[in-house]
Amino acid sequence: MSGPSLAHRVSALAENLVEVQDLAVEFGLDGGRRLRAVDGVSFAIRRGETLGLVGESGCGKSTLGRAVTQLIRPSRGSVRFAGQEIAGLGHRQMRPVRRRVQMVFQDPYASLNPRMTIGQTLNESLSVHALARGSARRPRIVDLLESVGLDEAAIDRYPHEFSGGQRQRVGIARALAVEPEFIVADEPISALDVSIQAQTINLMMDLQRRHALTYLFIAHDLAVVRHISDRVAVMYLGKIVEIAERRELYAAPQHPYTEALLSAVPVPDPRVEARRRRIVLEGDVPSPVEPPSGCRFRTRCWKAIDTCAREEPPLIERSPGHWSACHLASPGGETRPT
Amino acid sequence: MLDVNGLTTDFVTRSASVRAVDDVSFAIAAGETLALVGESGCGKSATALSLMRLIGPPGGAIAGSIRFDGIDVMALDVAGLRRLRGKNVAMIFQDPMTSLNPVLTIGLQLGETLQTHLGLSVRAARRRARELLEMVGIPEAERRLGDYPHQFSGGMRQRVMIAMALSCRPRLILADEITTALDVTIQAQILELLKRLTRELQTAILLITHDLGVVAGMADRVNVMYAGQIVESAATLDLFLNPSMPYTRGLLDSIPRIDSEVRERLVPIRGVPPNLANPPPGCRFEPRCAHRRDICAARMPTLRQRPNTTAPHLTRCWAAQDVAEGGWLIGRDRHTVRETLAIPGDDA
Structure with a gap:
């Protein structure tokens, strides 16, 4: 099992804020079946960096994000935050960690209380952690609103009075309220219109610089992830299949799934589109309840060989910092011709 | 082939009247793909619905001229519209689950279209339905004819919609955000399929989308x-x-x-x-x-x-x-x- 060694190896290079080892999340289904949404995942996030997490619907990326923040209890594995083991911590023990770890969700309308004004929502976050008490409270809330580009008038308004983009700003302000170090953002811009997405991306990048934040940025949009991330992890059916520095992953993907994913993204340039040869994957993602034997991607992989059905490929570091889980990727990272 | 002139669509509510489509004019030639791009609420879907005269009183009103192959669509009666929709012009929407009848098998729904518009017998319609599913790459087509929409994945359902849309060899397909709900690898499959089939059949497409990448790969001309x-x-x-x-x-x-x-x-x-x-x-x-x-x-x-x-x-x-x-x-x-x-x- 190469997984646990990954976090270990990376920690030698820079300080890791988050270290995840062999993390698994299982859900029980009718008839006693188990769905393993996250299945033995290991990675680390360095302080101050953005790790992008990409994959298609149902690959387990949101579940992984929630398991890292302990909103979902992992069934196995370890999550260390700033050196402290937080997997399995009780509610009370988790509270000081909660202040340092926040989440931003896809749908800010569903994650804001519709009957609370924006001021009340932010006030609640501050109260829970006993921050900016007394007369310091209101200036702090105004500050927060301004830091996400909303003005003071927003305090007395309700979520429904805002546009989607503005609501997402409120969601970000709420996460910032408690001065966290680490934010897990789960598809924070996918519900927004294109012109509003850019505003939100810029805001998140500015805030990261200003507050030295560390991000786990979960998204299905590979162009956005490329723009915002320092390193990128690719998930397929509950497993990380590849993880590398952003530049490396996009320029020289080692896993066929990453390759297919990148080639499927349309580029807003007709000249590029006209000469591209797309890798069009056949079929759908198999059910995570009964994942294929061996490599989970093999049923859609155009390179699959016999070994792929028999043995599960381990996640191996093929070149410095570039890990992939494919039988056909050579130790040096070159894909063997088939 | 399609000529739209001064199309204006109003939605009327108790408190206000909203002009969702304002003096829109364009034309689509046979076999051409025209993209209609814009963000939520810009009127791109309302334009498509108006073309099919699917907006009307009491909630909405359409004005302007729509001509399809020389036919004045604005003057068509219910029977004329029915012939136009489905046979000459087909629509595919973002969410195929809401356009398919959940309590009828795929075979029955495909067959019904073929019987209504092409006058095929029950048996011939079923045979043609199987060919259509094969054409859009659905494995075990014969068996899948007996399945219900919920038994198909999102990408498969969208394939069924494409099969249904192409079943009567329409001259024009209105495709409204057809890949927005799909994952990117499935989107690539669907767009590739649509491109290939419409090229073979010389079908024109009005492609409605917010995704400029999709436009760059699919469209001949663009209206923003x-x-x-x-x-x-x-x-x-x-x-x-x-x-x-x-x-x-x-x-x-x-x-x-x-x-x-x-x-x-x-x-x-x-x-x-x-x-x-x-x-x-x-x-x-x-x-x-x-x-x-x-x-x-x-x-x-x-x-x-x-x-x-x-x-x-x-x-x-x-x-x-x-x-x-x-x-x-x-x-x-x-x-x-x-x-x-x-x-x-x-x-x-």
């Missing part, structure tokens, strides 16, 4: 819509190389590209689109525009040919039409100065 109006119209390559309405340029500048290594700051469009119940009197993009002048707030610009070019390229912008004064078209385009790196699947 903003706040109910067409604001720019050109051949696809021309539009991407020479966007001349600041909104179009803004859309292109605000999206990160997967093939770009440069991590420069995105240039967002500030503000939000106007409320269509009370649109600004001048250019509707003026409140958000970085190139606005005095005239922009006072008078609505008309959709006119862009100066200094012979290719048909219409733009609704005072500044772009005023190239004599330098216009706003000076300055470097973010996308032409950026370094473009090779990406997987790029042959160049």
Whole structure:
């Protein structure tokens, strides 16, 4: 099992804020079946960096994000935050960690209380952690609103009075309220219109610089992830299949799934589109309840060989910092011709 | 083949009347793919629904002229509309689950279309339905005919919708955000399939989408819509190389590209689109525009040919039409100065 060694190896290079080892999340289904949404995942996030997490619907990326923040209890594995083991911590023990770890969700309308004004929502976050008490409270809330580009008038308004983009700003302000170090953002811009997405991306990048934040940025949009991330992890059916520095992953993907994913993204340039040869994957993602034997991607992989059905490929570091889980990727990272 | 002139669609509520589509004109030639691009609420879907006369009293009203193959669609009665819809013009929507009947098998639904529009017998319709499922790449087609929509995945359902849309060999398909709900690898499958089949059958497409990447790969020509109006119209390559309405340029500048290594700051469009119940009197993009002048707030610009070019390229912008004064078209385009790196699947 190469997984646990990954976090270990990376920690030698820079300080890791988050270290995840062999993390698994299982859900029980009718008839006693188990769905393993996250299945033995290991990675680390360095302080101050953005790790992008990409994959298609149902690959387990949101579940992984929630398991890292302990909103979902992992069934196995370890999550260390700033050196402290937080997997399995009780509610009370988790509270000081909660202040340092926040989440931003896809749908800010569903994650804001519709009957609370924006001021009340932010006030609640501050109260829970006993921050900016007394007369310091209101200036702090105004500050927060301004830091996400909303003005003071927003305090007395309700979520429904805002546009989607503005609501997402409120969601970000709420996460910032408690001065966290680490934010897990789960598809924070996918519900927004294109012109509003850019505003939100810029805001998140500015805030990261200003507050030295560390991000786990979960998204299905590979162009956005490329723009915002320092390193990128690719998930397929509950497993990380590849993880590398952003530049490396996009320029020289080692896993066929990453390759297919990148080639499927349309580029807003007709000249590029006209000469591209797309890798069009056949079929759908198999059910995570009964994942294929061996490599989970093999049923859609155009390179699959016999070994792929028999043995599960381990996640191996093929070149410095570039890990992939494919039988056909050579130790040096070159894909063997088939 | 399709000629739309001065199409205007109003939605009427108790408190207000909203002009969702405002004086929209365009034409689609046989076999051509025309994209209608814009953000939520810009009127692109309302345009498609209006073309099929699927909007009407008491909630809505359509005005203007729609001609399909010389037929005056506005004058058609219920029977005429029924012949038009489904047979000559087919529609595919974003969410196939809401367009398929959940309590009928796929075989029955496909068969019904074929019996109604092509007059096939029950048996012939079933045989043809199986061929259609095979054509869109559904494995075990014969067995799947007996399945219900919920037994198909999202991508498979969209294939069924394409099969259904193509079943009567329509001349035109209205495709409204058909891949928006799908994952990117499934989107690639569906777009590839649609492209191949419509090329073989010489079907025209009105492609409605917010995704400029999809437009770049699929469309021959593009209409950009903003706040109910067409604001720019050109051949696809021309539009991407020479966007001349600041909104179009803004859309292109605000999206990160997967093939770009440069991590420069995105240039967002500030503000939000106007409320269509009370649109600004001048250019509707003026409140958000970085190139606005005095005239922009006072008078609505008309959709006119862009100066200094012979290719048909219409733009609704005072500044772009005023190239004599330098216009706003000076300055470097973010996308032409950026370094473009090779990406997987790029042959160049």
